[in-house]
Amino acid sequence: MASAMQIDEKTRRFFEAAEPLLERFGYRKTTVEAVCRSAGMSKRTFYELFTDKQDLLLQWIAATVNGMTDAWEASLSPATDPLARLHSFLDLYAEMARAHPAMQAMFEDFDVMRLFGERIDELRMVRMGGPLDRILRDGVAAGQFRPLDPRAAMWVMFGVLDTMYLLMPRVMNAPGPLDDPVLARETKLFIVRGLGAIRDAPRPPDTGK
Numbered sequence: 001m002a003s004a005m006q007i008d009e010k011t012r013r014f015f016e017a018a019e020p021l022l023e024r025f026g027y028r029k030t031t032v033e034a035v036c037r038s039a040g041m042s043k044r045t046f047y048e049l050f051t052d053k054q055d056l057l058l059q060w061i062a063a064t065v066n067g068m069t070d071a072w073e074a075s076l077s078p079a080t081d082p083l084a085r086l087h088s089f090l091d092l093y094a095e096m097a098r099a100h101p102a103m104q105a106m107f108e109d110f111d112v113m114r115l116f117g118e119r120i121d122e123l124r125m126v127r128m129g130g131p132l133d134r135i136l137r138d139g140v141a142a143g144q145f146r147p148l149d150p151r152a153a154m155w156v157m158f159g160v161l162d163t164m165y166l167l168m169p170r171v172m173n174a175p176g177p178l179d180d181p182v183l184a185r186e187t188k189l190f191i192v193r194g195l196g197a198i199r200d201a202p203r204p205p206d207t208g209k
Contacts, residue, residue, distance in 0.1 A: 007063055011049055013039045015060045022102035027057060027109055054112050061103060061116075062123035068096055069128045082139035083197055089132060090161075090188050097165040098178050107167045129154060139195065146196030157191055 007015070017039035021030045032053055036043050050056045072092045076085065097103065106112050116123075136153055139145035164187045169176035177184035 010041065010045060011059075013041060014046065014049065014056060015063065017041075018056055018060060019100065019102045022057070022105040027053075027105035027112065030105070032056075054109075054115055057106060057112060058116055058119060058123060061106060064100055064103075065096060066127040068092065068099075069131065073131050081144065082135050082142055083144045083192075085131075085135045086139065086192065086195070086197075087188070089135060090191065093161050094165065094177065094184065104166045104170050107162075107170060132157070136195070139197075144197055148195065153195065156194070160187065160191060 014035060018030065018035045021034055021038060025034075030053070032043060032046060035053075035056065036046050046056075050059065069092070072088070076088065080088070106116060132154055133150050136145065136148065136150040140147060140150075164177050164183065168174075169178075175183070177187050
């Protein structure tokens, strides 16, 4: 994965071994023993790199999110206006969820979610929040968004995105935005319009009726 973070070979092997297990079996049923066996590495090596299974999951999520965010931000043209960057950012989130469904595993365990919140700075997840903060501030300054508190707006946006893309499909055992185009469109419009960019929201497709 592309990332400014340096991930050593042993850590990468554990990440690559853990992801398909988490996707197939979920967090609770994925064991350290299974990850080590799949990675072809010893438990001693595992515990040299990770405190426990929670730590492995959180480090993997951080490396994945930070890596994809770095690559996305580097691909943006400096001339891209805040609203276009917002739409691109929302597409990035959807791409992350689609490419790495194992991220849903975090929502199986309350202790993991709580620990994620406690370690968010340590895990350097600001790499995703930083670009979004700039998008919001630039959008307000450009008059594309209504006056808002960027920190509060980010909390709301990530709450909506995490719930719709990662939590609800697992809880409800029903298609989420990745599988339901209507949900995907409404989720994006809910966020965009909530920021005050109503006139610039994409129009629904013309059905000819």
